[in-house]
Amino acid sequence: MKAVIRIGTRGSQLALWQANWVKNRLEGLYPDQKIVLEIIKTKGDILLDTPLARVGGKGLFVKEIEEALLENRIDLAVHSMKDVPMEIPEPLWIPAITEREDPRDVLISKKNLVLVDLPPGARIGTSSLRRQSQLLHYRPDFQIVPLRGNVNTRLRKLEQEDLDAIVLAAAGIKRMGWEARITEYLSYQVSLPAIGQGALGIECRRDDRMINEMVAHLNHRVTARVVTAERAFLRRLEGGCQVPIACHGEIQAHVLRLTGLISTPDGKWMIRDQVSGEVGEGENGRQEEKLGIQLAERLLAQGAGRILERWK
Numbered sequence: 001m002k003a004v005i006r007i008g009t010r011g012s013q014l015a016l017w018q019a020n021w022v023k024n025r026l027e028g029l030y031p032d033q034k035i036v037l038e039i040i041k042t043k044g045d046i047l048l049d050t051p052l053a054r055v056g057g058k059g060l061f062v063k064e065i066e067e068a069l070l071e072n073r074i075d076l077a078v079h080s081m082k083d084v085p086m087e088i089p090e091p092l093w094i095p096a097i098t099e100r101e102d103p104r105d106v107l108i109s110k111k112n113l114v115l116v117d118l119p120p121g122a123r124i125g126t127s128s129l130r131r132q133s134q135l136l137h138y139r140p141d142f143q144i145v146p147l148r149g150n151v152n153t154r155l156r157k158l159e160q161e162d163l164d165a166i167v168l169a170a171a172g173i174k175r176m177g178w179e180a181r182i183t184e185y186l187s188y189q190v191s192l193p194a195i196g197q198g199a200l201g202i203e204c205r206r207d208d209r210m211i212n213e214m215v216a217h218l219n220h221r222v223t224a225r226v227v228t229a230e231r232a233f234l235r236r237l238e239g240g241c242q243v244p245i246a247c248h249g250e251i252q253a254h255v256l257r258l259t260g261l262i263s264t265p266d267g268k269w270m271i272r273d274q275v276s277g278e279v280g281e282g283e284n285g286r287q288e289e290k291l292g293i294q295l296a297e298r299l300l301a302q303g304a305g306r307i308l309e310r311w312k
Helices: 013-029 057-061 063-070 129-138 151-160 170-175 209-218 221-237 286-311
Strands: 005-009 035-039 076-080 092-097 105-109 123-126 143-146 165-169 200-205 245-252 255-263 270-278
Touching (some): 005 063, 013 035, 013 151, 013 209, 092 221, 105 170, 123 129, 123 151, 129 143, 129 255, 151 165, 200 209, 221 255, 255 286
Parallel strands (some): 005 035, 005 076, 123 143, 123 165
Antiparallel strands (some): 076 200
16 A cells, blocks of 8 residues: 555645545445645636637647656546547546436526527527537527536636526536536437536546556446547547537436537537447447447548647
């Protein structure tokens, strides 16, 4: 055992909740092991006045934490999987993905109105091009207002700024115990989630055998297989935060059903499709990856490449 195990995390209230959840689980498994949190400020926590698509996308919330791992300043890191870039530095990997919380998006409106009942020209706050495109596809009259900051900040801006509603991830709201604030859970048909939304990834060094063995107990096999498929879809499209891309998978009775879409930011051109296939045990993610790639190929055959070329 190590004298102290250090978990790297961002410093927002939600990030600390997530890191403490992992810490508490590990302490339950290894009660004699001392475990502490190390708060690391990322570029995404500093640049709060610029849309994500303009300042680098996914790596914004991960890079500095990965640097701490590479420099042995921390032993493991806890990330929201939707923030994890497709390319992970070679000495690092993600051996554990925790059981997924509700992956849906939610609407929180000032007057408790559901999406369909919001007034013409309603102002909706979101930092996500993915959410923006789907909201505008659903109702082109909406005015989308850029909204950065942690969950607390966004909830405060709903009250302080001239917004009718905001859209957030259900997972974060539920983890914080703020479910009473939710006006409506948005269906997958209206707002397909981000890749990995609702799942936590635990990142560590490949050669740290002890940490790898410890965090393996937190891996949720079904969630890991679904997220593997979703990430394979994104990898094949070579997409990031500059292009609205969404994907969500579910496994039932050994059948994985995967739905994905790509859109222009204004929602006027959206390509959406679905694939399904049997995923047997013990295949080490190969079948899941094949399905993710298959879905991406279907979208590319329908014109996704032109959207990528225009908007990346």
